[in-house]
Amino acid sequence: GAVVSQHPSWVICKSGTSVKIECRSLDFQATTMFWYRQFPKQSLMLMATSNEGSKATYEQGVEKDKFLINHASLTLSTLTVTSAHPEDSSFYICSVRRPGDQPQHFGDGTRLSIL
Amino acid sequence: QKEVEQDPGPLSVPEGAIVSLNCTYSNSAFQYFMWYRQYSRKGPELLMYTYSSGNKEDGRFTAQVDKSSKYISLFIRDSQPSDSATYLCAMKDSGGYQKVTFGTGTKLQVIP
Numbered sequence: 014g015a016v017v018s019q020h021p022s023w024v025i026c027k028s029g030t031s032v033k034i035e036c037r038s039l040d041f042q043a044t045t046m047f048w049y050r051q052f053p054k055q056s057l058m059l060m061a062t063s064n065e066g067s068k069a070t071y072e073q074g075v076e077k078d079k080f081l082i083n084h085a086s087l088t089l090s091t092l093t094v095t096s097a098h099p100e101d102s103s104f105y106i107c108s109v110r111r112p113g114d115q116p117q118h119f120g121d122g123t124r125l126s127i128l
Numbered sequence: 129q130k131e132v133e134q135d136p137g138p139l140s141v142p143e144g145a146i147v148s149l150n151c152t153y154s155n156s157a158f159q160y161f162m163w164y165r166q167y168s169r170k171g172p173e174l175l176m177y178t179y180s181s182g183n184k185e186d187g188r189f190t191a192q193v194d195k196s197s198k199y200i201s202l203f204i205r206d207s208q209p210s211d212s213a214t215y216l217c218a219m220k221d222s223g224g225y226q227k228v229t230f231g232t233g234t235k236l237q238v239i240p
Contacts, residue, residue, distance in 0.1 A: 040184070054136075056216065057172070057216070057230050057231055106171045108171075110226075114226070115237060116162050118174060119164075119174075
């Protein structure tokens with residue numbers, strides 16, 4: 014069964030709007046979750062690592078004030094794209110990993126289209 | 129040079145064929161290797177997860193790792209049209225952070 018639930022699967026909104034994407038770990042309590050971005054025909058690029066109860070760790074070049082991450086519980090992390098613009102249109106995917114040397118399991122992704 | 133190199137394809141094969149997908153890497157710190165399948169507009173789905181050099185089999189899928197050559201492969205036997213997807217290799221080291229590095233993916237089409 015699914016390990017990760019991501020919502021919504023698709024969102025279209027106007028430029029300047031803020032959009033929140035939810036990622037839920039269904040199988041276990043996840044102290045760490047990951048947020049990726051994927052452009053068409055390209056691979057996944059890690060944006061940030063979400064840490065429960067503390068600040069997220071952002072990859073170089075990712076704007077912290079633009080992409081707000083909140084990991085308030087052991088099963089839920091949210092990514093908010095603030096003041097979204099057309100260049101933020103992309104496929105956003107979250108993942109979780111069990112403790113130890115375990116692989117990541119991915120959600121079904123959120124397709125974000127900014128008009 | 130990219131840390132992980134993967135032929136983007138597309139690769140077209142007839143139904144029933146054996147498919148070979150490959151990745152090379154340059155970072156000798158990589159210890160864990162994964163293959164994911166990604167259907168269009170979906171998140172990646174974990175197919176295989178290996179650590180040591182050698183082969184690991186799961187149904188029609190076989191993952192092969194050669195750490196000395198820094199080369200990994202995924203074989204799909206008796207390929208089916210439902211196998212048509214993009215296949216991503218991924219790898220990570222065993223350090224605390226364990227950042228995963230992905231290949232660019234190979235698009236596979238299995239023709240009925």
